[in-house]
Amino acid sequence: MHMQIQRKTLAQEVADRLTEGIVNSEIVVGEKLPTEPELMKIYGVGRSSIREAIKILSIKGILDVQQGVGTFVVSNTIHESLESQMDKAQIEDVQEVRSLLDAKIAAKAAINRNDEQLKNIKTYLDQRNTLAEENKVSECYQADINFHVAIAEACGNILLQEIYTIASSHILRSFESRHNDTESFIVSQNIHHRLYLAIETQNAEEAAFIAQQIVDQVY
Known part of the structure; x- marks a missing residue:
C-alpha cells in the first residue's frame, strides 16, 4: 500500500467551510442555508459539488434537507474526524x-x-x-x-x-x-x-x- 496524501475534493472543501461557518455561528442552528445558486456563487464551485457537500453534512446529522422547503442547520456539535x-x-x-x-x-x-x-x-x-x-x-x-x-x-x-x-x-x-x-x-x-x-x-x-x-x- 502506498500512502498518498489524500487531496480533498471540492465537495469536501465546501463541507469543511460550511462546517466552520456553523461552528463559528455564522450560520445558526434552525436557520435555512442559502439556495444552491447562491452557494455556488459563495464558494465558486459547481452544483454537483454543492449537492455532494450538503449530502456529506446531512449524513453527519448537521444539515437536514427538506424537499421543496430548503436545507436547514440542525446541529452545531461536530465531532472532528x-x-x-x-x-x-x-x-x-x-x-x-x-x-x-x-x-x-x-x-x-x-x-x-x-x-x-x-x-x-x-x-x-x-x-x-x-x-x-x-x-x-x-x-x-x-x-x-x-x-x-x-x-x-x-x-x-x-x-x-x-x-x-x-x-x-x-x-x-x-x-x-x-x-x-x-x-x-x-x-x-x-x-x-x-x-x-x-x-x-x-x-x-x-x-x-x-x-x-x-x-x-x-x-
Whole structure:
C-alpha cells in the first residue's frame, strides 16, 4: 500500500467551510442555508459539488434537507474526524500514539498474518535496505513507514490499522524536514530484519519485544 496524501475534493472543501461557518455561528442552528445558486456563487464551485457537500453534512446529522422547503442547520456539535485531529496534534503526540501501538501490532501480526501480507512486509524491508544503501533519504523513510504499515495491515484489527496508518502519514510529513542521510536506517536494518523473522515464524512475544526495542531505539 502506498500512502498518498489524500487531496480533498471540492465537495469536501465546501463541507469543511460550511462546517466552520456553523461552528463559528455564522450560520445558526434552525436557520435555512442559502439556495444552491447562491452557494455556488459563495464558494465558486459547481452544483454537483454543492449537492455532494450538503449530502456529506446531512449524513453527519448537521444539515437536514427538506424537499421543496430548503436545507436547514440542525446541529452545531461536530465531532472532528480522527484525521483532522491528528493534523492539529503535536508531532510528538502522534509519534507517541504510534509507539504505544507498535509492540501490540507486531504481536498480533505475528499471529494473524497470511502469506501475502508477509510477502508485502518483506518487500518493504528489502526496499528500505536498498534505499538506505543508496542514501535516498525520503524514499527510504517512506519504505520504512510502508514496512510498519504493512505489519499493521497484517494485524487483523482494522481499527488499529487505521489509527496507525493515519499516524504514520503525519509522521512522514514532519520527518522530511529533519533528516539528511540514511545512516540511522543502515544501523537499524538488522533489527528490522529480526522483527520480520519473528513475524514470519509467528513468534508473537519476540515480535512485541523487538518492536518495542525499535520504538526505544535500542539497536
